Amino acid sequence: MSDTNDTNDRKLEEARRMFFVDEDLDADRIADLAVQVRRHCTVDKRGRVRVNAQVKGAKNQIQVALIARAIAARLGNEISEDLNVAELAEAATPRLANDVVSARCNELVKDKCVESPRRGCFRIRQDRIERFLDILGGPSLPA
Secondary structure, eight states, rough: HHHHHHHHHHHHHHHHHHOOOOOHHHHHHHHHHHHHHHTTTEETTTEEEEEEETTTTTHHHHHHHHHHHHHHHHHHSHHHHHHHHOOOHOOOOSOHHHHHHHHHHHHHHHHSEEEEEEEEEEEEEEGGHHHHHHHHHOOOOOO
């Protein structure tokens, strides 16, 4: 009976090691995502995002801004990952109208790409970041 318990314990321990991510791996993932998103935008130390004009389409620009802000929030505790409509409008190049941002954000919420924790504020869903960046792809821009 103890052999069966030992085998089960080892299996559970192996499953734990495979399932749970340690902090170093998480930091590596954030660093890789920061490099990827940096190709498409800049973020200043206060968290203001400016999306490059090469990113076409309002939805794409909004998602890039939200991803950049999510990464900035992980790297700097003083930065919130949420962006409001006005901040998203300012982040786009050229600037988007607030009503366009609001409409595109609502579509992204319906598509389950973006969350709205409170009225007029949005954040990217963590499970959509890598998928979106893979789709966006494109050549690297100078740092």
